[in-house]
Amino acid sequence: MKKFFSSIQLLLLGTAQAASQWQNVRLGGGGGFVPGIVFHPKTAGVVYARTDIGGLYRLNAADDSWTAVTDAITDDAGWHNWGVDAVALDPQDDAKVYAAFGLYTNDWDPSNGQIGRSADRGATWQFADLPFKVGGNMPGRGMGERLAVDPANPDILYFGARSGKGLWKSTDGGASFAKIDSFTAVGTYAPQPGDTTGLNSDIQGLTFVTFDSTSATLDGATSRIFVGTADNSTASLYMSEDAGATWSALKDQPGKFFPHKGKLSPAEKALYISYADGTGPYDGTNGAVYRYDIAAGAFKDITPSIGEAINFGFGGLALDAQKPGTVVVASLNSWWPDARLFRSTDSGATWSQLWEWADYPEMNLRYKQNVDKAPWIGPGFLDIDTKDLGWMIEALEIDPHDSDHWLYGTGLTLYGGHDLTKWDAGSWDEKLTISSLADGIEETSVQDVASVPGGTELLAATGDVGGFTFADAAALGTAPKVNWMNPQWTTNVGVDYAGAAVKSVVRIGNSAGTKQIALSSDGGATWREHPGADTSANGGTVALGADGKVVVWSAASGSVLRSQDEGAFSKVASLSSGAIVASDKQNGSVFYGGSGSSFYVSKDAGSSFGATGKLGSATAVRDIAAHPAKAGDVWVSTDAGVFHSTDYGATFTQTSTTLTNTFQVALGVGKDKESWNIYAFGHVAAGPRLYGSGDSGATWTDIQGDTQGFGSIDGGTKLAGSGNVAGLVSQSSSLIDYFGNNKASTADDNVGARDYYIVDEHHHV
Template sequence: MKKTAAVGIVLAALSGVRAAAPVNYTQHYTWKNVRTGASGGFVTGIVFSPKQKGVAYARTDIGGLYRLNSDDSWAPLQDYVNNTLWNEHGVDAVALDPNDASRVYIAAGIYTNSWDPYNGKIMSSTDYGKTWSRANFPFKFGGNMAGRQMGERLAVDPNKGSILYFGARSGNGLWKSSDYGKTWAKVTSYTAVGTHIVDPGDSGQNGDIIGLTFIAFDSTSSAAGTASKRIFVGTADSSATVYMSEDSGATWSAISGQPTGFLSHTGKYSPTEKALYVSYVDNANTYGGGDGYVYKYYVESKTWVKILDDNGTGFGFGGLTLDPQKNGTVMVTTYHQWWPDGNIYRSLDGGATWTTIWDFDWSGVQPPVKRRYDWDISQATWLPEITGDKTTGWMMGSIAINPFDSDHFLYGTGATIFGSHKLTNWDKNEKFTLSSLSYGMEETAVLGLTSPPQGPHLLSVVGDVGGWRHDNLDVAPSKAFLTPSWGTTRSIDHAGSRPNIVVRSGDGEGGLALSNDTGATWHIHASAGSWNGGRAQLSSNGDFVVWAVNNGLYVSANEYPFEKVPNIPSGSYTTANDRNHNGLFYAAENSNFYVSTNAGTTYTKKTSSIGYIREIGVNPFRAGDVWIATDTGIWHSIDSGNTISRVGPATDAYHVQLGKSATSNGYPAIFAAATIQGWAGHYRSDDGGYTWTLISDDSNGFGTPGNNIYAADPRTYGRIYIGTNGRGTFYGDASATSPVPTAADAYGQCGGQGFNGPKACPHGYTCKVSNAYYSQCL
């Protein structure tokens, strides 16, 4: 299983400047994660505080930073991320102050590619990550680039907490702060840049210079209150990969006698042994390394000793940790050992001898391994369907032993965090329990959502780990979608009048699957052929499938062979189905809006003048009622697209979906990600789209709207599901203590100092300011 890039990344942010809240009333919403029980994404770094027991952080490539709770669950720290701050969900490094547990720092930024418009920033917190200050850099960071599990490339001087060093990517070298991360300057005396590139011809994650990989201090090299004299810096450069300064960073030199031909992955310094441990791999490709070893550098004798070698077996070494309570105890993970499983090595004598978390067993067991541990995946029982049964995991880029508890360790994988509270059983040749311990860390890239009118309230599909049927939004599903089981699953949809029929498309063999029991069981569509991916949707009765794939639209009836729609040009299509009329399908490509009345067999263009079309939403309770989100706002038709008119004040919109009405005969609740009166956010309308209520807030931003996935609940008034690109799926309900806002009367008061009444006006009226004490609907 391999962690993909953030799927479908859309870099454009909603227009407008967030200078002041819109006139529209803001209704308080309660937002919760839809639980899956495990990260579902790549946990690239884990660090424990050496100062305060119980304080630890985990960083992810596209899901932000998390802090450990006392019950082994994790608390997200960056849910404020919105359309203007979305790159802060990429955490390229994390550092803690060894003498002040409240201080935490992160290097924030997702991509170094030219199509990422945002530079990186070092973010500082003095309250355990509750609030942040930012130091902006003149170049980009890469929390989702190749080599993202290396590190940590950000570190705090253990003798003088005001000093930090940061090792940059892209040839930008080493940077230093002397004022707790507020300002930074390049260390011009350090000239190595880490020139390794995974694939020089790649325009994506693998085509940039990896840069510097780790920073480590010798805390014994100076007294408290003065800058540490001895500092180590790792680079992704196989000719000279570890550099050292012995004069507090004034001068640097490559350490003599070091191994060549490999990249330094992780470096940890043992002050009691006066030795630097370094893990090596031959390639920074996130999904594969071919060779590697572990070396130890003794400072006093200035000698390097090879303490572990993979002997050319093709995996290299990645995460490395020391136990400060047990001198000479070191653990290291294999970088990418895919068969029969990833492995972890442990030594109690400074690397002289090693044992492994599993050993080969050729007695006939399958897979051929004998494990030291029992496996507990009770928090996410679906994990074996993705990772395999009893596995240690893959993409093990970070491992950490709790400095206050030698029995407690954690390591990150491409799907979860594993760990144990009985680690030292290993040393007694007794089994310990290896548990999935990432509850609360929802880190999936959501690609599709649908909320049927009966059965489970939600079905979801995601990148890398497939998807789920959510029978209880607050409890992890017992299993993932199977038969077929795909990693990245692209779309999911239910039939309007027969919601037990569900279709999903994905990247893998079969490519298209159908369910007749609302996602409980599946079979491959009889005519899927060799295609995969795309977006698939069902007719209301579930007998027709329209599949936007292979740069066109294709339709199949009753699992007969797909036929390409003949009368529309090739293109990348956005599609929607009418849940109350079996023949109605909608499609859009760029600014062209099409309607089919014969179950997707042919389409008629209705307009090309409403702007770039991003999403089509349909009223689940009324045929022919279609809504369109475009870069010019929200458009509406009540006659299946024959006439279309712009509705409401939105000037830009990414999503529009419809759910249950507040009353038995009222308008359905309409949800939109849009810019209204210059304010980009998530909104709800209860009056047909004329007035809107802001339902997102400063604590819940949901990242970039262009990467969100929307579904409205047809059974629960006010409930909206928002899928994110890295923080899983959220569901929001209107707070019971926050009444549904009503509009002021025509010509009635709508604002002013001390006014607590309705602040929205009826359709056709605008709230005009007369003075500081009175505004009126005119």
């Protein structure tokens, strides 16, 4: 199943000529899966984290925050660059970083993958096109790293492909790649061969490439290379001792598991491998950890014992470069009661656990947790679940320059700390601190956004972590203390407010079989279940009447529904299933609808709808935005452009023929706080971008700029102009960004822009 994942961003535009600038609207906790972390082996503080749908990030070591380094390459044409399937660093040049870009190997992503290369730590990128797809959000995305730079020769890179495409090599520093025909293993495992979507039926290919930096060089290249493959038969680990000319399967290797990580300990001349019986990130009920003695050519099973049968595989694997023989491994998925992490200081001969059972159900813990950077993780997750340490642990690293600094990725956030060696104290009382350290990483699924004039500045309905309320503009720079709870659903897909009763808010979720609509009477600070809800409806779009008395809900699970005064929902027969719905923000009797090429109006508080004015040559109504302050003033986004009505939709005028094929449309307070800006995703001569107008749509200005991408503008993006702060607009697309001063500029002074919040959107599974 596809989902759209997003975040929220702010662009500042002023009057002086300067480039657009972006920073995060702060959630602080990541909000999604971090499958890979790479430390530079020689330069302290150079660290990258890859995400499956949120791009690539670089660590700011001074404060444990992260900076997005792929936003500029994720525009409408390059939206697939949000998926990062592998990362590699040049050991000889700490400014160089390489990444494998692409979201899916099935038809959800129509584009082939690319290997991106940057010589300035991600500030700018160049690309090598690949003749096949890359799957940064495909099953098995936590394995790796599939991309590696030869430590003896930085012109040489290897990339292990998916989909049976084999092993590829570059000899020009990543500018081009060619297939290595002598490597014939392709990684034949597919989780579900019969899956017609192609998501689980595609074979997962190669899982990691690891150079042996202790081996001799051959013609200037490292001679010994290890490659893992997604096979669980007799061989899944291969080695070359002649710089990739020939390959052979390692003898006596484990045969029934998939190798997830293969990491070299140079001082020990050993390769450590984590194995699981699933390829992740969700599966795995058995597994092992092995140590391969390179000189002896022998494997040793060093799997930690838990005193009972193992019901999980192993994913994350970290080595301490400062203390050879010190190893940390993590369960790929231990769904109850928590993740399992183990540490050995004697090359896996003995292990200690991060927690163990005391008198059941009590647990002895070697750690305490800190979520100051993302306080909502506490009440929203840690306080209501046993899995304090997380799940889907594939990325796990110890800083090669600091034995106390470590990081690991989960399905929710990125954890870590700066006192790892406390683990070795041998006492349950000497606890290390595990903190959420994902500040700046944003891959939260923002499904909808709303800004309430005279009320809450931003309401963000999100996937996986529910949703968030930002009371005012100042709150946009601070991680929320709590996510949407009581009721708490995994995903909220819609939110709306009452224009004349601004404390009244409604939200909807998309989980089938449970009640999925909630109300707030305090602007989204607290919530209660809608008393008229039943379990038959979920998803879709929702509209709350201007007086807060009527809810019209176009449910994805069926019909358009209506509830008045919090009563039971009944079917609205005059709107077809799947119609877009919106409310007039000043007249509680009026609602709007859109379906196909037709626009509909209800003047009896949503009881019935009738078709009204024509929308030119449009064949698809895509979004409806009622003016926050003027009754009967409504804007409609269509495949032919933006249309405007001032008479409740009786007649429409197209705003401008230069802006065509539009998707979302929104209104926000203009520079004098009396005028209103119009914002839309659409096409003009400059291409598909986010545009703004300060003259009622007569002219449109590109407000996206060249340094920020929002992914595909037709990928479910949402817009909400601020009703409180001049020039502020929230957009649901793919990264939550925030900016708060007046240094940038716009070519159109009429827009009166000062701050722009935006959110990007991706497909996620």
